[in-house]
Amino acid sequence: MRKQIRYINGGLWLVLMVPLALLSWKELSWPADSGRAWLDGRNARQIESLYDEKFVMKDWATNAWAAFDYQLFNEGRPGVVVGKQGWLFSKEEFVWSPREAAHLQAALDEIALVARQFSAAxxxxxxxxxxxxxxxxxxxxxxxxxQLQARLYEQALHGLAERGVAVADLRPLLWRAAKQQEVFLKSDTHWTPFGASQVAQWTAQQLGHEGDGQRFSTEQGEAKPYRGDLLNYIPVAPYFADWGPEADLLVTPLTLDNGGGDDLLAEAPTISRLLVGTSYSANEAWNFAGAIKQATGADWVNYAEQGKGPFQPMRTWLADNPLAKTEIRQVVWEIPVRYLVQPLPTAG
Structure with missing residues (x-):
C-alpha cells in the first residue's frame, strides 16, 4: 500500500510539474556551444536559476503538492505525523528502536547524576x-x-525511580485538564498557556510555595491566529491554505510583577529559585515561567533555552555556577519525554 501511494504521489507530481516546466522553457537561452554547456554545468545552472528566479508558479506548485498530499493521503513532509481533525504531531514522538532505547538509558543516567549533585549541595x-x-x-x-507501544513514559519513570530520582506522573493531570481546554497546540509541538499553567500550579504544590496572588498577576492578551511549527511541514499557504490544517487561536498571557514593597532604594532580594528547560519554558508565548512565578508567589531565574533541549542548558548552568557558592535553593528542571530518546549533546 505504501508503495502504491508513492507511485500515485510521483504521478501527481509529474502532472503538476511537467506543464509548468514547459511553460517556463521559453525563458531559457541556450549558448552556441550547447553540448559543452551541458558537460560543464552551465545549462544546469541556468535551469536552476530559472526555477529560483523566473518560475513564478513554483510556490503555487509547492502549495498544490502539499495540499494533495495532506488531503488525499493524510501526509506532510518528513518531520510531521498527521492526525485527526487537524491535529499534527512531531515525528520525534514516533521513533523507537534499540538505538533510542540506548539513548534513553544514557539520558536517565545524566538526570540521576544531576540529581545527586544538587542533593549533595x-x-x-x-x-x-x-x-x-x-x-x-x-x-x-x-x-x-x-513510543506508546514501548511505554516510553513508564520506562522513564521506572528507570528514574531505580536510580533514586522520584518523578511524578503528569499524565493524569494533563488528561483531566484536556477535558476543560486544550493543553497542547494542534499545529505546534508545544503546550498551550493553559497546559503550562496547570503544570505550574502542580509545581507550586510540590515545592510547598503556593502564592497568594498578590505579588504576581497575569493579564490575558488578545486571541490571535498562531501558525505552529508543524505547519512548516505542510506548506499549503498561501495558495491552498484552506486545504490544509488550520492555525491555532492563541491567547498569550503576560505575568506582571506587582512588586514586593514601596522602598525603591531597598536592595533587590536574592532570587533563590531556578527554572531550567527547553522552549516549553523559554518561549514567552506559553508563559510557563510567568505561571510559575504567580503560582509560587516568588521570582525565578529562567535559564531555559530554545533549540538546546533540556540537557545542554543544565550542563551550562552547572558549569557556570559552583553549587557550593550559589544562592539557588530550589530548581525546576522541565524535560519533555521525547528528548530522552535523542542523543545527548556532545561535550564542548
Missing part, C-alpha cells in the same frame, strides 16, 4: 517530565505510535 531538584503530546491526545492519532 542541599538544593531541592524537581524534575518535571512532560508527556508526549501524542500520548495526551492519543485518540487523535491515525497510526500506531511505537
Amino acid at each position: 542541599n538544593i531541592q531538584l524537581l524534575p518535571v517530565l512532560l508527556p508526549a503530546k501524542s500520548e495526551i491526545y492519543s485518540e487523535q492519532l491515525l497510526q500506531v505510535n511505537p
Whole structure:
C-alpha cells in the first residue's frame, strides 16, 4: 500500500510539474556551444536559476503538492505525523528502536547524576517530565505510535525511580485538564498557556510555595491566529491554505510583577529559585515561567533555552555556577519525554 501511494504521489507530481516546466522553457537561452554547456554545468545552472528566479508558479506548485498530499493521503513532509481533525504531531514522538532505547538509558543516567549533585549541595531538584503530546491526545492519532507501544513514559519513570530520582506522573493531570481546554497546540509541538499553567500550579504544590496572588498577576492578551511549527511541514499557504490544517487561536498571557514593597532604594532580594528547560519554558508565548512565578508567589531565574533541549542548558548552568557558592535553593528542571530518546549533546 505504501508503495502504491508513492507511485500515485510521483504521478501527481509529474502532472503538476511537467506543464509548468514547459511553460517556463521559453525563458531559457541556450549558448552556441550547447553540448559543452551541458558537460560543464552551465545549462544546469541556468535551469536552476530559472526555477529560483523566473518560475513564478513554483510556490503555487509547492502549495498544490502539499495540499494533495495532506488531503488525499493524510501526509506532510518528513518531520510531521498527521492526525485527526487537524491535529499534527512531531515525528520525534514516533521513533523507537534499540538505538533510542540506548539513548534513553544514557539520558536517565545524566538526570540521576544531576540529581545527586544538587542533593549533595542541599538544593531541592524537581524534575518535571512532560508527556508526549501524542500520548495526551492519543485518540487523535491515525497510526500506531511505537513510543506508546514501548511505554516510553513508564520506562522513564521506572528507570528514574531505580536510580533514586522520584518523578511524578503528569499524565493524569494533563488528561483531566484536556477535558476543560486544550493543553497542547494542534499545529505546534508545544503546550498551550493553559497546559503550562496547570503544570505550574502542580509545581507550586510540590515545592510547598503556593502564592497568594498578590505579588504576581497575569493579564490575558488578545486571541490571535498562531501558525505552529508543524505547519512548516505542510506548506499549503498561501495558495491552498484552506486545504490544509488550520492555525491555532492563541491567547498569550503576560505575568506582571506587582512588586514586593514601596522602598525603591531597598536592595533587590536574592532570587533563590531556578527554572531550567527547553522552549516549553523559554518561549514567552506559553508563559510557563510567568505561571510559575504567580503560582509560587516568588521570582525565578529562567535559564531555559530554545533549540538546546533540556540537557545542554543544565550542563551550562552547572558549569557556570559552583553549587557550593550559589544562592539557588530550589530548581525546576522541565524535560519533555521525547528528548530522552535523542542523543545527548556532545561535550564542548
